Amino acid sequence: MKGIKEMEYYLAPMEGITGHIYRNAVHEFFGDGVSKYYSPFIVVHEKRAMSFKEIEDILPEHNEGMHLVPQVLTDDAEGFLRIEKKLAEFGYREVNLNLGCPSKTVASKGRGSGFLGRKEALDRFLYEIYEGRVMDISIKTRIGEVDPDELFELIEIYNKYPVKELIIHPRVRYEYYKGKPHRDVFYEGFKLSKNPVCYNGDVLGADDVLKLKEGTEDKLAAIMIGRGMLRDPSLIRTLTGGSPYTAGELKEFLARLRSDYSQLFSGEKPVLQKMKELWGYMKYEFPDKEKQVNSLLKCRTLSEYKNFELFIL
Ligand SMILES: Cc1cc2nc3c(=O)[nH]c(=O)nc-3n(C[C@H](O)[C@H](O)[C@H](O)COP(=O)(O)O)c2cc1C
Secondary structure (H helix, E strand, O other): OOOHHHOEEEEOOOOOOOOHHHHHHHHHHHOOOEEEEEEEEEEOOOOOOOOHHHHHHHOHHHOOOOOEEEEEEOOOHHHHHHHHHHHHHOOOOEEEEEEOOOOHHHHOOOOHHHHHHOHHHHHHHHHHHHHHOOOEEEEEEEEEOOOOOHHHHHHHHHOOOOOOOEEEEEEEHHHOOOOOOOHHHHHHHHHHOOOOEEEEOOOOOHHHHHHHHHHOOOOOOEEEEOHHHHHOOOHHHHHOOOOOOOHHHHHHHHHHHHHHHHHHOOOOHHHHHHHHHHHHHHHHHOHHHHHHHHHHHHOOOHHHHHHHHHHHO
16 A cells, blocks of 8 residues: 555656656756656657657656656558657657647548547457567557546446556546536546556545545555646645655746757747746646736736746746
8 A cells, every 4th residue: 555655656748748858847946756757649640750859858868867758649540550660769668649639620531539439440450550560569648538438338348458557537528628527437447457456536635545545445555637737736745754845946946947948949929928828827836926927817928927927926
């Protein structure tokens, strides 16, 4: 039986946010306790290999010292195996399959959470990738496309394969990230899964972890956290027995992000956009500074931004 501190905690993949710049900053400033980082999804294209941006993100030299699991999004087994072999050449030993993305452009093409509604095709796809694989394959899944009870059928399918880890986000496709996750359905699925299960969804602190442990009769061993970490990047460090962030640390962390994004992009607009996107989540940490945060979210230059950041921290 593991206590809260001994559990495994992973940083969730978040397209446009948790790329290598963000991951490296988290790893350097708040990495204690983060046992794995997941890359935002790499899309399989029939006619072309991985994009420059996708390769840059998973290059080992851009992810030094951290355990990164690249994630792939597709419903094409051949394409999946092609990218998986490429990832093996980079030295990776685990790849994660995205069966959760709810965005219309992805799911309407039958990928991500859109694949969950095509269960026979999904089963065939999984058969082919687990037959042809050269490395471990983990899966990040929602509990269904329309109905939370789809999870039971999905678990039967997943149980046929040696899934390295089944990360379950207990919402269906059409719930996007809204409303409460169906934790009761998760607990049922947890019991039925033959594969190791990791929980993901709305974990913001120790209370959530305690409840999840209780619901799984203390058997849950791993939790993936997304928005909770964007809001408080020291969340996993705190859960694993370390200290919460100090204002000084947060300032340095944000300065590192600004500086690294400035080197990556030309012009300050995209840098400002990245910082504001992050503040869209961090703002919940500063409920008594709502006015200043709103001004920061509206500012137009980096120097204005820096002033507002100073006001807030
Ligand atoms: C902006 C954004 C981008 C995301 N990108 C991905 C992604 O690339 N791959 C993926 O599996 N999930 C992605 N997710 C889902 C998260 O990994 C996670 O499952 C979700 O935020 C719920 O966990 P949380 O409540 O801890 O944030 C994304 C979510 C958001 C809000």
